[in-house]
Amino acid sequence: MYRVALPQLGFFETWRDSARRLLSHEVAPDQIVWDRGGVADLFASTPLPEAEGPAKVTATKELIRMAKSALCHTGPEAPALLYRALHRHQRDQRALANPADPLTRDLARLQKAVGRDIHKTHAFVRFRELPDEVPDEGAGDPPRRRFGAWFEPDHLILEAATPFFARRFADMDWTIATPQGVARFERGVVSFHPPAPRPDLPDDASEALWGTYFANIFNPARLHLRAMRSEMPLKYWKNLPETRLIPGMLEDAQARVDAMRAAMPTEPPARARRILDRLGQTDAPQPDVPADMDAAKLAAAACRRCNLCEAATQTVWGEGDTSAGLMIVGEQPGDTEDIAGRPFVGPAWQVLSALMAETGIGPVWKTNAVKHFKFQPRGKRRLHQSPDRSEIDHCRWWLDLERRFVKPQMTLALGATAAYALTGNPAPLGARRGKVETGRDGGPVLVTWHPSYLLRAKGPDAMRLRAQLRDDLATSVRMAVLPQ
Amino acid sequence: MFYFCSMPRTISEKLAILADAAKYDASCASSGTTRRDARNGGIGSAGGSGICHAYTPDGRCISLLKILMTNFCIYDCAYCINRVSSGVERARFSPEEVVTLTLEFYRRNYIEGLFLSSGIIRSPDDTMADMVRIARLLREEHGFKGYIHLKTIPEASQELIDEAGRHADRLSVNIELPRDESTRLFAPQKKPETIRAAMAAVRLKRQASRERSHTGKPAPRFAPAGQSTQMIVGADAANDRDILTTASRLYTGYRLKRVYYSAFSPIPDASAVLPLIKPPLAREHRLYQADWLLRFYGFDVEEITSARPSGDLDLEIDPKLAWAIANRAQFPVDVNRAGRGMLLRVPGFGTRTVDRILSARRSGALRYADLLRIGARMNTAKPFVTMPDWSPGALTDTDNLRARYTAAPEQLSLF
Structure with missing residues (x-):
């Protein structure tokens, strides 16, 4: 029988050195008694071998981490369990990887208790x-x-x-x-x-302030003592100054809630009216029809013509040159546009701007048929949903305003939503692509693919669609500068 | 007017008023920020899991010094104790007072840091500038490395929000009400679209702060612990589906770290337009459980809320159990074969249990006793799982399955 006494401080090092020595001699776990707190030797025991034995002892980082933690447990079984784990590890490297194994569970239980105790120490x-000490003679550092x-x-x-x-x-x-x-x-x-x-x-004056904080951050209307006691067990209370206030806080709680319920609403203080009147003046009523593009943008920011505003971040208004001859109309802002608050900044727009760089393009007004992002949350993403007829019809009010202010010579409709909003014709795009139609307001509208359609297409199809979109862009640029 | 004449006050009086005014904000998290400490100067450390330094009898933790800079406010939000029309006592801290309180509390190990919020005084920019000044003083004058959570004011200028994000670990804007319609009704000075745009701007800034410039230099840090928000539960007529739908949009749209749900609770000098109800604590608890299902268990809002026509969650049993009972055709699940996604849907199995099951399966088939050792709540899980030595038989489809979970009276009295 071997006996190892572990000290109160520095016990991990003692355990590690003894365990390594014993295991190198292949001493079985039941041949060792581990003593905590250096109790006097009550039984006859064999002294530890003087030198390392022939067997090679290995341990993983994880095992050492586990030992460091579980050894802090005051339970007498901790050092022996760890030795057993180390002993088993020499024969079977994967022995400790199974969380359903009884030894692993026991060690995990010890570790958890120690981890919680450390955490509570950090918390409590x-x-x-303490008063200042008289500074050392000649000590240069500030006190x-x-x-x-x-x-x-x-x-x-x-x-x-x-x-x-x-x-x-x-x-x-x-x-x-x-x-x-x-x-x-x-x-x-x-x-x-x-x-x-x-x-x-x-005594420390800050402790009283801490008590004031503790008593006032507490909401008497929602007592939940079980939660408090499970997280701040009673055994810690004697060293926590704020817990002395708890009985008084509990005594008052119900009366405070009753008083709140019983109290009649008071008259607002006189300054309230003054302040609210002043705030109200900045939200002066707007005219029914905005007079220019800036006023329209401002009015659209608060648009509630359909329900899309509830889910979307913000109204994404058009951008560009208000005197441009060409207007490009997309479907609706996507995820990126919705977050940035600007149109045509997402992946589809990158396709379009690459094509525009190829064809060369003059001043343009870029906007969408629908000004709010419609989507469905799915996992961590927001999946695009096409706007329906009624949403497009509601939003046309804004599109028509934009057209009135820009007065484009030519409009390029990207995709079916834009084509429908501009012409009122819901027919499928296939047969209409590349043709100039007449818009609701009489202006010419060239119908083409939405660039996101190109993103989804693959192989030779993608090449063909890309060429068609580029041709349509070039055509619209040409027609935008020609007098109609 | 009483509240003007009574100033100035002592620090202790101000602290009492401005802590009382801050307690309706549920957030107190101090976790998940960048690791840093004071070994190279300054005071404080942060990173890793947060620490709750004390608990009040309402069961909530105290991790941060949660105060208002001032409870004067020019807005008139019906649910808020600090609205302009309330007769509550008013006070205001100077930036230096907040800094000193934070540091002295911190040195005594009472707190992890500061959670600073404020009523709106003069203008949104004026208020935000004062709050940013406090954060700057702490970080730059005092080398404070602890946690700072700043409430941002949606209408404040981008420059101020940018500086707030450089100093703070977390930024938050409270959406407060789950539906725009309620916001317009109860908080007439707030604009839902402005609140959402502010959250979107924080998301964009955070994204940019994680990218490196072409020279390889990392961008300046911006709110490394992310953004969060809070919704009041029970002040308006929104049902749980409305609330969770809004939460899910906020998580996906703005990458929020947390949405907090706060049962509407009586406030001193309440507005006449809102009911002084008993705070719906059980409902709040179920919403948090549902929120966890959305974020960590692969559920979507429709699945969680479709069990009842009212769109509200079952208050007597937890939402995962309610879903499982309503979808029994998918059970029992073979613990030794099912994938992670399906194991996560078993009532009584948490994410850690599932991870342990998956890793234990590599060492052979799991039996009932193994699951107990792993920490699965088998009393709950029993009807929904099979393994070599356990089969629920007819239990899965029994008529009174729900009653088995609600019968014990202590299950009902959660609070």
């Missing part, structure tokens, strides 16, 4: 400020503020929990005293010391 340590805390964790987590505080509170000196030992941080250096009696920490 409360520092109080550092000093803080102290007393905390009682469930497990032996002092060493595991301290680095977090060192990274966070680097510009002050502090001491965290626990029954397991004391962690000190002075001028950027962490040191651990044996346990000392609970320190007497001086």
Whole structure:
């Protein structure tokens, strides 16, 4: 029988060295007794081998991480379970990969308890400020503020929990005293010391302010004590100053809610009317029909002619040269346009602008038949949906305004939605593509493919469609400068 | 007027008023930002999972110092304690006071950082500029590395939002009401389309901050912990389908990290147009569960809300169980064969359970006891799964399946 005593601090290193030594001699798990807290040797035991044995000992990073964490558990079984895991790992590298295995589950349970205890330590340590020390003679550094805390964790987590505080509170000196030992941080250096009696920490004025905050951030209308107790178990309360306020807060809660319910609404203060009147003046009523393009854009931003505005981000108004001879009308803004608030910036527009670079194009007004994005959320994406007749008809009011202000010589309709909005003809596009039709307002409309149709097409088809769209673009540019 | 004459106040009085005014905002998250700490100067650290430093008796955590810069406000939103027409006491912190409070609370390990919101004073730009100044002081004068959440004002200028995003970990705009119609009715000064455009602008900025320039230099960081929003539940007539539909649009459209649901709760000096109901806490809880199903379990809104004609969620059983009971034809599921997507739909299996099942399957077929060890809630899952030593038999199709889950009275009293 071998016996290993683990100290209160630095136990991981002791465990690791002993385990490696024992395992190199292929000592079976049931041949070892692990002692916590250096209890005196009660039974006769074999001394540990002096040198490493012949067997090679390996461990994965994950196993070491698990050992570091699970060893903090105060349960007496932790060191032995870990030795068993290490022992098994030498024979079967995948032994610990199965989450349904009883040993893995036991270790995971220990790890979880330790992880929670560390987390609660990070959450519930409360520092109080300590008075300034007399600065050292000749010490050049500015004085550092000093803080102290007393905390009682469930497990032996002092060493595991301290680095977090060192990274966070680097510009002050502090001491965290626990029954397991004391962690000190002075001028950027962490040191651990044996346990000392609970320190007497001086009052701290900020603690009262913290109490004020705690009592006032609480909503008395929604008591949920079980949730509070499960996350902030009673065992921690004695070291949490704010918990002393809880009984009083609970006592008042119902009365405060009743008072809120019983109170009649009061008259608004006199300044309220003044402020609201002043705010109201900036939202002066607009004329029924906007007088120019800017006014139309502004009015369209608040459009509620159909229901698309509810889901879409914003109205995407046309862009370009208001005196252009050519107007290009697309279907509706896509995902990119809806987010950016500008027309023709998405993938389909990149196709079109590449073609426009090939044909050369003069001043143009770019807009869509429908000014809001219609879509269906699917997973993480918004899938485009075609607008229906009534949505197109409602939005035509805006398209007609744009046409009135731009007065284009020629309009290029991209796709069936634009063609329908401009001509009123819902017939399929196939037979109409490349032909000039007469718009509702009498102007010429050249009907062509929507560039997103090209994006979906493949092979020789795509080449043909692309050539057709380019021809139509070139035609429309030519016709836009000719007097009709 | 009382509230003007009573100023100036002590810090403690201001804190009481401005914390009270901030408590209706549910968000307190401090997780998921960039990793940083004070080893190279300054104070504070962030990154990784957030820390809840205390819990109040309402069961909510305190992670951040959540306060209003001021509760004076020129808007008149019916549901809000701080609306211009309310008689609530008013106060205002100076930027320096907020900075000192944040740092002193932080040094004592009370908080992870600051969540600053504000009533609108003078103009949206004036208010936003003051809030940005507080964040700038903390970051630049004091080297504060902790978490900062700034509420942004949708009408504020792009330059201010840009600076807010450089200093803050998270930005948020509250949509507050799930339907535009309700916003126009109860918050007449707010414009739903402006709120959405503000969220869209934050999404675009965040996207740009993740791209490198052609020289390979990373773009300046912008709200690395993303944006979130909050919806009030129970103030208007919107049903759960409306609420979840809006949430789903917000997640997909603006890549929100979280949508918070806040049961409408009585406020002091309430407006006469809204009912002083008991806050619908059970409904809020079910909405959060449904929200999780949308984000992590591959459900869509229609599936979750179609079980009942009213479009509301079942308050007695959780939405996944309700869906499974309504879609029993798809069960039982073979635990040893089903894909991840279907395992996620089994009531009683969470995402972690499913991951463990998938990894345990590589070491052989799972049996009932294995599932218990893995942490599956088998009492819930039993009727919906099969494995070598378990078959639910007629249990899956039994008439009183729903009653099996609602019979125990303690299941009903969630709160």
